[in-house]
Amino acid sequence: MKKLSENASNKNYEEPKETFGAILAQMKLSSLEILPTLLAIAAAFSAGAVLLLITGYSPIDAYGAMLIGAFGDKFGIGQTLTQATPIIFTGLAFLLASKSGLFNIGIEGQLIVGGFAAAIVGIYFEGLPAFIHVPLALLSGALAGGLWGLIPAILKTKLNAHEVITTMMLSYVASYLTSYLVNYPFKAPGWVAQTTTIAPSAELPRILWPTQLSVAIIIAFLLAIAIHYFLEKTKLGYEIRAVGFSPMVAENNGIDVNRKMILALVISGAIAGMGGAGEIMGVHRRFIDGFSPGYGWDGIAVALVGRLNPIGTIFVAILFGALRSGSMTMTRSVGVPLDIISMLQSLVIICTATPTVFEYFTKRRELK
Amino acid sequence: MIELSDIVNLGLFAAALRMATPIAFASIGGVFSERAGITNIGLEGMMLVSAFAGAATSYFTANPWLGVVAAVVAGALCGALHAIITVRFRGNQIVSGTGINLLAAGLTAYLCQIFWGSRGASASVQGLELVSIPLVKDLPIVGSIIGSHTPLVYMMLVVTILSHVMLFRTRLGLRIRAVGEHAAAADTAGIDVYRVKYISVIASGVLAGLGGVFLSLSHLNLFSWGMTGGRGFIALAAMIFGRWTPLGAFGASVLFGLADALQMRLQALGLLPPQIILMIPYILTVAVLAGVVRKAIPPSDYKPYVKE
Numbered sequence: 001m002k003k004l005s006e007n008a009s010n011k012n013y014e015e016p017k018e019t020f021g022a023i024l025a026q027m028k029l030s031s032l033e034i035l036p037t038l039l040a041i042a043a044a045f046s047a048g049a050v051l052l053l054i055t056g057y058s059p060i061d062a063y064g065a066m067l068i069g070a071f072g073d074k075f076g077i078g079q080t081l082t083q084a085t086p087i088i089f090t091g092l093a094f095l096l097a098s099k100s101g102l103f104n105i106g107i108e109g110q111l112i113v114g115g116f117a118a119a120i121v122g123i124y125f126e127g128l129p130a131f132i133h134v135p136l137a138l139l140s141g142a143l144a145g146g147l148w149g150l151i152p153a154i155l156k157t158k159l160n161a162h163e164v165i166t167t168m169m170l171s172y173v174a175s176y177l178t179s180y181l182v183n184y185p186f187k188a189p190g191w192v193a194q195t196t197t198i199a200p201s202a203e204l205p206r207i208l209w210p211t212q213l214s215v216a217i218i219i220a221f222l223l224a225i226a227i228h229y230f231l232e233k234t235k236l237g238y239e240i241r242a243v244g245f246s247p248m249v250a251e252n253n254g255i256d257v258n259r260k261m262i263l264a265l266v267i268s269g270a271i272a273g274m275g276g277a278g279e280i281m282g283v284h285r286r287f288i289d290g291f292s293p294g295y296g297w298d299g300i301a302v303a304l305v306g307r308l309n310p311i312g313t314i315f316v317a318i319l320f321g322a323l324r325s326g327s328m329t330m331t332r333s334v335g336v337p338l339d340i341i342s343m344l345q346s347l348v349i350i351c352t353a354t355p356t357v358f359e360y361f362t363k364r365r366e367l368k
Numbered sequence: 369m370i371e372l373s374d375i376v377n378l379g380l381f382a383a384a385l386r387m388a389t390p391i392a393f394a395s396i397g398g399v400f401s402e403r404a405g406i407t408n409i410g411l412e413g414m415m416l417v418s419a420f421a422g423a424a425t426s427y428f429t430a431n432p433w434l435g436v437v438a439a440v441v442a443g444a445l446c447g448a449l450h451a452i453i454t455v456r457f458r459g460n461q462i463v464s465g466t467g468i469n470l471l472a473a474g475l476t477a478y479l480c481q482i483f484w485g486s487r488g489a490s491a492s493v494q495g496l497e498l499v500s501i502p503l504v505k506d507l508p509i510v511g512s513i514i515g516s517h518t519p520l521v522y523m524m525l526v527v528t529i530l531s532h533v534m535l536f537r538t539r540l541g542l543r544i545r546a547v548g549e550h551a552a553a554a555d556t557a558g559i560d561v562y563r564v565k566y567i568s569v570i571a572s573g574v575l576a577g578l579g580g581v582f583l584s585l586s587h588l589n590l591f592s593w594g595m596t597g598g599r600g601f602i603a604l605a606a607m608i609f610g611r612w613t614p615l616g617a618f619g620a621s622v623l624f625g626l627a628d629a630l631q632m633r634l635q636a637l638g639l640l641p642p643q644i645i646l647m648i649p650y651i652l653t654v655a656v657l658a659g660v661v662r663k664a665i666p667p668s669d670y671k672p673y674v675k676e
Contacts, residue, residue, distance in 0.1 A: 055482050103462050151654075160664070161657035162608070164409055164462060168601045169650040176650075180643035297470055304463060337481035342474030349467035350449075354459040 037305060037352065041319075044347035048340060062336050069329025070322035076329075078211025082283065084321025085213070086111065086292070088220040089275025090299020091306065091313040092227055093268045097149075098308055099231060100264035101244035106152065106167025107272045108296025109174030110145040114273025115280040116178045117144035119287035120186070122198030122280070133201040138219075138277050145273015146266045148174060153265035157258035163265070171296070182289045193289035204282035214282025221314065223271065228310040240264050272296065293324075294342065301345045305352050320345065375633050378512040383632065385513060386587075388618075388625025389524045390415065390596075393579030394603035395610065395617035396531050397572035401447075402612055403535065404568030405548035405668035406454050409465035412600025413472030414446040414573050415580030420476040422581035423591035424483060426493040432585045436496070436520075436578070439585075443577020444570050446472070451569035455562055458672035469600075477593055488593050495589035496520065518586035520578065524618075527575070531614035544568050548668035561673055576600065598650065605653045609660055612667045620656075627652045 049059035070080045090107045097104035104110075118141035125133060151170060155161040179193065188196040204214040231237040242250040243260045251257050275295070280287055298320050306312030323341045331338050394411045401408035421442035426435035450468060453459040477487040484490045496518045505515030514521075535541040546554040547564045555561050579599070584591045602624050609623075610616025627649045634645045 051478075055478075105466060155654070155658045159658045161654070162604075165601050165605050165608075165657055166654050168598065169605075169653045172598050172650040173647050173654075176643040176647045180641050183643065184641055300466060301470070337478045337487060339474045339477040339481065339487060342470060343478060344474075346467050346470035346474055349463060349470060350453065353463040353467055354453050354457040 037307065040305065040351035041348055043351045044344055047347050048344045051343065052336065052340070057334060057336050062330050062334050062340070065330040065333045066323070066326035068326075070326030072329075074208070075211055076325060078208040078213045079325035079328075080318065080322045081208075081217055082211055082213045082321070083324040084318045085217045085220055085282070086275045086279045086295040087298045087302050087317040087320050088217070088224060088314055089278065090272055090296050091302035091317050092220075092224055092299075092310060093145075093272035093275065094300050094303040095306075095308045095310060095313060096227060096231075096240075096271060097265050097268035098303065099237075099244045100240045100261050101247065102153075102156070102163050102261060102265055102268075104149070104152075104167050104265060104268050105164055105300060106148070106169075106171040106174075106296070107268075107299050108292060108294065109167070109171030110148045110269040110272035111276035111279075111292055111296050112171075112174045112178050113148045113276070114141035114145035114270075115276030115291060116181065116287050117141050117273070118202075118277030119195050119198060119280045122202030123196060123286075125202075126199050128199075128201055130201040130203075133199065134204065134281070137198070137202045137281055138274055141277025141280075142270040142274040145276065146270035148273070149265045149267075149269020150262070153262040156265070157261055175290075178287070179289050182287055186287075188286070195287045197286045198281065202281055203285055204278065206282065212283045214278070216278030216282040219278060220275075223274075224310040224314050227271075231310070236260075236263075272299070275299075297342075298324075298345065301349050305348050375630070375637070378509065380626075380629055380633065381513045382517075383629035384622060384626035386517060386521060386625070387628035387632075388621040389521050390579035390582045390587075390599050391603045391606055391624050391628075392524050392528060392618045392621035393582065394576045394600055395606040395621050396528060396614045397575030397579070398604055398607040399531070399535070399610075399612050399614055399617050400544065400568045400575070401572035402607065402670075403548045403667050404544045404565045405551060405670055405673070406451070406565060406569050406572075407461040407465065407670050408450060408569065408572050409462055409601070409604065410446065410450050410468035410472075411465075411572070411576045411603055412596055412598065413465075413469035414443050414450075414576035415583070415596045415600050416469075416472040416476055416594070417446055418443045418577035418580030419584040419595055420479065420580075420591050421577075423490050423493050423584040424479070426495070426585055427483070427491060430494050432494050432496045435493070435585050436581050439577045439581030440574050441577075443573040443575070443580065445573070446576070447570040447573020448566075450573065451566045454672070455565045455569070458674070461670060473594065476591070480591060480593065490591040492590045493585070495585045518582070520582045520586050523578065524582075527578070528614050528618040535614060540564075540567075545667065547673075551671075551673040555673075555675070561675070565673075576603075579603070602649065602653050605657050608664050609656055611664060623656070624649060624653065 052059045052062050070076055090111060093107050094104055118137045121137040121140040148170060152163045152166040155166050156163045182195055183193045186195050188194055204216050206212060206214045231241060239255050240260050242255055243257050247257045284291055302316045302320050303313055306316040327338055327341045330336050394415055398408055398411055418439035422435035422439035425438035426432045446468060450464055453464040454461045480490055481487045498516055499519055500516040505511045543559050543564050546559060547561050551561050583595050606620035606624055607617050609620035631645050631648045635642050
């Protein structure tokens, strides 16, 4: 009797392959998956159009203004790429943790502490030549972000505390902690909660005058390629993916699962921290309280829509960067509230969360 | 000179019970969803949408009770969305929850701007009146803690007990637990697995909705941007700390409510910079998850179930 029910359970449950990490690890960018991705984006924009109509705006005007704002001229393109830069970093950060099966939703916090650390190193390590100061500040950002990722990693592996809750809570802590620091000990004179500007030797050069686009985007591109190579071609990258695919199988094959998870979350935090550093050193040139409008959340969306592929992430990040830069034009000329973009993003996430929708409808058609 | 009694007194415990209310509602919602095998990290967003729906309805009708109804409906709709994605289409539960959280943040800010011209906050709205329990309020100590509150606080206490009884003493409760523990076996025993999952996740949304509307119609009497402030996630921690039982979740919520109440008092006293004090509930949540729940065993493996 017992055996029978065990058999039944084996048949009905989709065995370990259905774990979260496995689903994510399996995702690869292929021609087959580009179509559902495009469909998901189209579905999200259609839903957004309905909402625009209900609230009294013309979707054609709104999306048109968005498109022109994002790609219409050199300035628009520069703005789009500027906005895309931190999102590439956060997207890669989310992707890397996901490959080990961890859901790092605290990227926002890791980005913020990274930005803060870079600002401090940029301000107080004066007199260094730029070729030392710039990497030093970037790496400090990565270090701070990595440490912010280490805390939930240790809590997860040693104490079984779910990373979704701890990373989220630590995001709030990061936000309040840096807010305290920049409102009190490190506050520049004046009424704005910000530090003084970083030394010119720590600035990332800008590459498309008059926009704020800096070489951070080149670092982001290189990082994406490096991560692609790391995950596909190195033993460590393979082991991290194996852990995400099935921790149990990985364990049985002699992989130290906990170590790999810790490593993945620390690297993830470090990438996010470096993204924050790039934003501070390239765009703002000082730490400003609340400088991130939600780049960490954009990163989650971008990585998921990009099917956890580093190169796919770049493309989707540019699309989301265009949403951010185009929405400014849209708000100015059509008057649509800026928050339409976070709705579009979340709709894309929801649509990509349900890959079987497409299966469902195609199968139905076949049955008919 | 500030005395300790200015901070720790009966009023603090009354405030703790008040601030436990939104967390307890959402946390018990989490219990229902997880007991049926669906992780619900969208509680935060469901609370936020409901807080907004409640405030908007009360603003346009001047009737806060209609606001509560609207919040319940909004919560149910969010729950239904999560259920359709995760049960029907077997979408990833955490991705769906994250999507709902982001959608809630964007949608409420968008509509807030359309209704009131500001994404930061709504106009102030008619909130729920306080009620006093006749005999209880005159009791010493107990009276000052539970004697006089908004109706939602009492509703939360009733919901806690009813949920606990329902989950552990009724057929539906047994079914919910069976579906979460072993969906295939439940199916074999003739339980409609999908239906039970739908009911549980929608119930979870309804409860999160009551928690959300507490914030906009009993706590502040307005809607403000991101007013849930991570309480949906704290509720998840409370659910785990409470070992996935309604009574346990309530107990844990009171602890977090106490931290919230303490945080507010300390802020009012102005001894420390507000940012430092605001960190307390979040650090406490991490500490609780790290320290106490080491051996917490989830009631389900949360795998999607495929009907044969």
